[in-house]
Amino acid sequence: MAEFSNDNGNQSSSLKLWLFVVNLILAGMIMGFGVLSIGKIKDFSFTFISYPDPAQKFCEQDSIKMKKRIKEIQAKIANLEKKMSALEPNDPYLIINTTANTFVLRTKHKIIREGLCSTGSYTLLEADDGSRWIFKTPKGLFRIQGKVADPVWIKPDWAFIEEGLPVPPKNHPDRYEYGTLGDYALSLGKGYFIHGTLYQRYLGLPVTHGCVRMGDEDLKVVYQTLSVGSRVFIY
Amino acid sequence: MFQNIQSKIKSWVEKVKKIPPKFYLITFCIQFFIAILILLVFGIVPVLREVERFKENQNHERCSSDYQSSSLIHNYLQLRHYEAVLSNKLKMAKDDSIALIIDLQDSLVKLTFKGIDLFTSKITGIKKNAGLRKLPFYLLDSLFSGPFLIEYEYSSIEKFPIVVKKAPKDTIEAEQTSRAPQLPKQSDVFYSFVVNERCLIEIVQSEEDLIGVRSDAKKYRKQKERFLKTKNLKSVYTSNSSPYIYQLTVKIPREDARSIYRALPVKPAVLIRY
Numbered sequence: 001m002a003e004f005s006n007d008n009g010n011q012s013s014s015l016k017l018w019l020f021v022v023n024l025i026l027a028g029m030i031m032g033f034g035v036l037s038i039g040k041i042k043d044f045s046f047t048f049i050s051y052p053d054p055a056q057k058f059c060e061q062d063s064i065k066m067k068k069r070i071k072e073i074q075a076k077i078a079n080l081e082k083k084m085s086a087l088e089p090n091d092p093y094l095i096i097n098t099t100a101n102t103f104v105l106r107t108k109h110k111i112i113r114e115g116l117c118s119t120g121s122y123t124l125l126e127a128d129d130g131s132r133w134i135f136k137t138p139k140g141l142f143r144i145q146g147k148v149a150d151p152v153w154i155k156p157d158w159a160f161i162e163e164g165l166p167v168p169p170k171n172h173p174d175r176y177e178y179g180t181l182g183d184y185a186l187s188l189g190k191g192y193f194i195h196g197t198l199y200q201r202y203l204g205l206p207v208t209h210g211c212v213r214m215g216d217e218d219l220k221v222v223y224q225t226l227s228v229g230s231r232v233f234i235y
Numbered sequence: 236m237f238q239n240i241q242s243k244i245k246s247w248v249e250k251v252k253k254i255p256p257k258f259y260l261i262t263f264c265i266q267f268f269i270a271i272l273i274l275l276v277f278g279i280v281p282v283l284r285e286v287e288r289f290k291e292n293q294n295h296e297r298c299s300s301d302y303q304s305s306s307l308i309h310n311y312l313q314l315r316h317y318e319a320v321l322s323n324k325l326k327m328a329k330d331d332s333i334a335l336i337i338d339l340q341d342s343l344v345k346l347t348f349k350g351i352d353l354f355t356s357k358i359t360g361i362k363k364n365a366g367l368r369k370l371p372f373y374l375l376d377s378l379f380s381g382p383f384l385i386e387y388e389y390s391s392i393e394k395f396p397i398v399v400k401k402a403p404k405d406t407i408e409a410e411q412t413s414r415a416p417q418l419p420k421q422s423d424v425f426y427s428f429v430v431n432e433r434c435l436i437e438i439v440q441s442e443e444d445l446i447g448v449r450s451d452a453k454k455y456r457k458q459k460e461r462f463l464k465t466k467n468l469k470s471v472y473t474s475n476s477s478p479y480i481y482q483l484t485v486k487i488p489r490e491d492a493r494s495i496y497r498a499l500p501v502k503p504a505v506l507i508r509y
Contacts, residue, residue, distance in 0.1 A: 015254065015258065018254075018258075019262065022262060023262055023265050026262070026266050027265070027266065027269050030266060030269050031273065034273035035464075035468065036464075038467040038471075039364075039463050039464070041273070041274060041278035042277065042278050042281060042282055042365075043365035044278060044365070045281075045282040046365040046368075048279065049279070049282050049283060049286055050286070051286055051289055051369060051371050052286075052290050052371075063307060066308070066311055067307070069311060070307075070310060073311070073314040073315055074314060077314065077317060080318065080322055083325055084328075084350055087328055087349065087351065088350065088351055089351075093351075095353050095354075097494055097498070099490075099493055099494040099497040099498065100490055100494050122395060122396050122397050123397075123399075123400050124397050124398065124399045124400065125400050125402055126399060126400070126401055128402060128404070136395075139333075140331070141348065141349060161402045162402065162409070164402070164403035164405045164408055164409035165406060165409075202416055205416055205418065206416075207416040233348060233349075233353055235346060235353050235354065235494075235498035
């Protein structure tokens with residue numbers, strides 16, 4: 001009899017231990033799940049909770065007042081839309097996307113031409129003497145500073161360094177290259193140009209040293225449409 | 236050996252059979268209590284705290300007038316919101332940097348600069364988390380339309396994909412390096428902006444198939460999840476942290492998403508039209 005009750009006691013204490021261990025493990029698992037999916041638990045909580053009703057905020061106003069306010073707002077909106085519209089230039093402007101390497105030549109109301117171009121390659125050229133050049137097209141709003149037909153490229157230092165050639169002195173004949181920039185060039189300032197290219201097959205790719213290259217026909221339209229002072233948006 | 240295992244399993248089954256039903260009931264009750272506790276601590280309490288913030292500013296008078304047509308209120312609120320968007324757009328036009336406009340009404344994402352829409356992309360999918368979905372229009376307008384200045388951002392692509400090139404020593408070395416330009420690296424585009432410590436705006440590519448290195452997309456998701464988890468857990472034990480993070484996800488074509496991300500400055504302004 002004594003043996004039997006002792007056995008029962010052992011069983012009940014081992015059961016309690018079991019209960020404790022199993023519950024501890026399960027609790028840990030639930031807790032871990034809770035921490036891992038806390039965002040989802042918060043989202044789920046919105047099933048039971050709502051935000052205050054908007055009607056309460058406006059209930060003190062009657063419908064006549066409300067209609068009057070609607071008319072006031074409509075007038076304000078019309079005024080704001082007018083102001084927004086006034087911001088758009090009336091003369092043609094050019095938009096250049098340096099990521100997709102595309103351009104849009106447009107006016108306020110219509111697209112004149114769109115197509116592929118080439119912009120800066122984002123290459124950082126490092127020379128042995130520690131000089132560095134980054135070939136990227138600047139972003140922002142620019143104005144056409146000047147227009148040239150049959151432009152001549154005056155090669156900067158990096159053009160020689162990139163080809164492993166010694167850098168000639170300024171105004172050296174080696175610096176002048178004819179035909180490389182295509183039929184036209186439009187200056188954006190600080191040495192950046194919109195010009196043509198011999199490498200038409202690379203249009204649509206970021207391959208330039210910072211200038212914007214265009215195909216012959218596109219460049220002709222851009223050259224003829226934009227005048228000195230026209231806006232060029234580069235992003 | 237196999238028999239040994241079989242007999243052990245049998246003895247375990249016997250033992251489990253002997254466990255009284257009371258044991259299961261107690262276990263279930265304890266676990267149920269813990270689950271409820273977790274729901275309360277991690278979910279209900281922070282969400283209630285968030286909602287209470289709005290209730291504090293509310294006028295709880297009851298409607299006494301004959302009317303109120305909810306469509307009239309909605310119309311009024313929508314117009315007011317549009318007015319706010321336009322005046323913010325006008326303000327942003329004075330800035331010297333490109334800003335982002337997410338127009339959920341017309342399903343468009345736009346890049347705007349000096350009042351001109353430089354780039355527009357059609358949204359192919361919009362996802363909001365439960366809090367943002369339930370947020371009434373009048374609250375969206377006042378608190379979640381912006382313009383916001385981005386506090387942090389997470390992205391699967393680089394902002395400036397710079398390639399470093401050493402200058403060749405001579406013409407022979409220059410000839411050896413290929414003159415053909417390198418094609419841009421194929422990559423998938425996911426990025427998110429955190430604003431006001433309480434709102435996460437995510438722009439993801441609409442294409443399901445990944446074209447780039449999978450680890451980039453994985454890394455981005457991990458970063459985003461880590462941010463959300465940290466913020467959510469912080470809100471449990473600190474009162475000054477935002478109790479809930481609102482999330483808006485818009486899907487646009489991959490190359491559009493890339494153009495937008497690279498066009499935006501490091502800390503851009505974002506405006507949302509709901």
